[in-house]
Amino acid sequence: xxxxxxLIPAAGYGSRMGNQLPKQYLTLAGKPMIYHAxxxxxxxxxxxxxxxxxxxxxxEWQKHDWEVFSDKLSVFYCGGETRADSVxxxxxxxSGQFSLQxxxxxxxxxxxRPLLTHDQLxxxxxxxxxxxVGGLLAIPVADTLKRSDTSTRVIHTEPRGNLWQAQTxxxxxYAMLMDALSKANTMNITDDASAIEAMGxxxxxxxxKAYNFKITYPQDLELAELxxxxxxxx
Numbered sequence: 001x002x003x004x005x006x007l008i009p010a011a012g013y014g015s016r017m018g019n020q021l022p023k024q025y026l027t028l029a030g031k032p033m034i035y036h037a038x039x040x041x042x043x044x045x046x047x048x049x050x051x052x053x054x055x056x057x058x059x060e061w062q063k064h065d066w067e068v069f070s071d072k073l074s075v076f077y078c079g080g081e082t083r084a085d086s087v088x089x090x091x092x093x094x095s096g097q098f099s100l101q102x103x104x105x106x107x108x109x110x111x112x113r114p115l116l117t118h119d120q121l122x123x124x125x126x127x128x129x130x131x132x133v134g135g136l137l138a139i140p141v142a143d144t145l146k147r148s149d150t151s152t153r154v155i156h157t158e159p160r161g162n163l164w165q166a167q168t169x170x171x172x173x174y175a176m177l178m179d180a181l182s183k184a185n186t187m188n189i190t191d192d193a194s195a196i197e198a199m200g201x202x203x204x205x206x207x208x209k210a211y212n213f214k215i216t217y218p219q220d221l222e223l224a225e226l227x228x229x230x231x232x233x234x
Contacts, residue, residue, distance in 0.1 A: 002103045003048040004125065005094065006041040006169065009086035010034055010111040011055040011079020024111040025060045026221060029228040032064055033215060036114035036228070042069045044118060046125050047107070049098065053090035055079040074098075084186035084195065091178055102175035105134070108192050109169040112215040114224055116169070120208050124171055127206050134172035135204030136193050137212060138164040164205050166191055167212050172203070 010024045024034040034052075041050045052075045054061055066073060074097070078089040087108055094100060107124070109116065120137060128135050145158035170192040172180075180195035189195045193203045215221050 002101065002105055002173075004046045004105045004107060005049050005051065005098075005100065005174075006047050006107045006109060007051040007053065007087060007090050007094070008034065008037060008041075008109050008111050009053045009079065009083050009090065011053060011058070011086045012083065012111075022058075022060060023215065025064075026215075028114055028215075028221060028224055029232075032060075033114050033221075034111040035064070037109055037111060037116055038066075038069055038073065040116050040118060040121065041107075041109065042072045044121055046121070047072070049074060049094075051076060051090050051094045053079050053086045053093075080186075082186045082189070084181055084184060084189040084192075087192060088178070088181040088186070091174065091181075095174070095178075100174045102173065104174045105129075105171055106174050106177050107169035107171045108177075110214055113168055113212055114215065115211050115213070115227060117212075120212060121169070123208065124169060124206050128171050128204060131204055133196065133201045133203055134170075134176070135206055136170035136191070137167040137208040138205040139167065139208060139210050140164055166193060167208060167214075170203070172196055176201075 025032045028036060038050060041047050050073050054075060054077050056077045058077060076090050076093040078093050079086040080089050124137055141160045141163040145160055147155045147158055149155050172192060177192060180199045184195040184198055196203050211227060213220065215224060
């Protein structure tokens with residue numbers, strides 16, 4: 001039986017947040033933002049181990065207490081220039097230490113998606129465990145989409161039929177993902193699914209809920225704080 005491994009690339013900075021602290025370490029509900037994603041993944045009975053990929057010069061990780069996750073957590077200081085580089089470097093480091101098999105599943109999750117739930121994780125694994133390609137959590141685009149020129153004037157309205165907003169985790173076999181990332185131009189790869197698509201495969205979209213959104217702007221952090229506060233009261 002294949003194992004399920006999770007990987008969080010966390011070597012980025014997140015400049016759109018307008019903060020000197022790397023985005024993944026901003027405080028959310030009294031913890032670093034990345035803590036919440038790690039907690040969900042480490043407490044899942046499906047996940048064998050969680051790999052965190054940090055910048056070689058990460059200044060913050062050691063300032064926090066991660067002991068509660070020590071039985072499942074491995075940290076690699078091998079982040080690259082792009083997200084895809086970090087995933088590829090992390091998988092290479094993890095394989096050398098844990099002997100990953102070609103058919104093991106890798107679930108790549110954004111550090112800036114702290115609201116992932118066990119229900120979403122279970123749904124993803126359930127729908128993809130027998131899939132020949134793999135796939136990702138996603139939601140259909142609901143808003144009207146406008147394409148602009150360089151002066152922020154509308155050029156035209158984009159048809160939104162069959163358009164989906166990609167989320168994470170994105171789940172693919174270890175060998176397939178390594179092959180796809182190794183052959184891709186990582187500067188053009190914004191998520192793991194696009195590397196798989198470049199190989200000619202069609203990842204499956206697993207319909208999920210909108211609150212697994214990515215923290216990109218300060219107002220996103222405020223909304224996530226409210227959602228977590230509501231969950232704590234329930």
